[in-house]
Amino acid sequence: MAARTIDGPDKDWLTSAEVRVLFGISKGTLQKLIRSGEFPTSLEIVPGGMRGWSWEDIVYWRLRVARQERLKKSEGQTGPISGQPGPKRARKPEDD
Numbered sequence: 001m002a003a004r005t006i007d008g009p010d011k012d013w014l015t016s017a018e019v020r021v022l023f024g025i026s027k028g029t030l031q032k033l034i035r036s037g038e039f040p041t042s043l044e045i046v047p048g049g050m051r052g053w054s055w056e057d058i059v060y061w062r063l064r065v066a067r068q069e070r071l072k073k074s075e076g077q078t079g080p081i082s083g084q085p086g087p088k089r090a091r092k093p094e095d096d
Contacts, residue, residue: 013045013052022058 014022020030033039040061042051 012055014055014058015050015052016042019053019058023062 016027016030020027025033030039034041040053040057042053044050045052
């Protein structure tokens with residue numbers, strides 16, 4: 001399999017196996033993300049045959065997830081990938 005970068009793919013379509021390798025997830029996790037609506041559904045590349053995702057759809061999805069994580073961090077929430085707790089609340093004198 002050819003290496004892929006954010007700058008662009010070596011082809012326009014990604015298979016399920018390529019998507020799983022790209023994000024380091026299992027087939028079950030990918031299916032769960034699709035069923036929950038958190039990941040785009042695959043498209044029919046060849047009529048009656050192979051399915052896959054366009055590179056643009058995958059990049060858009062990843063950028064959207066990254067943006068959501070940044071917003072959660074700025075609101076002091078834990079993101080699904082970062083796993084880091086949000087900032088601590090400042091202590092007030094009445095808390096003592």
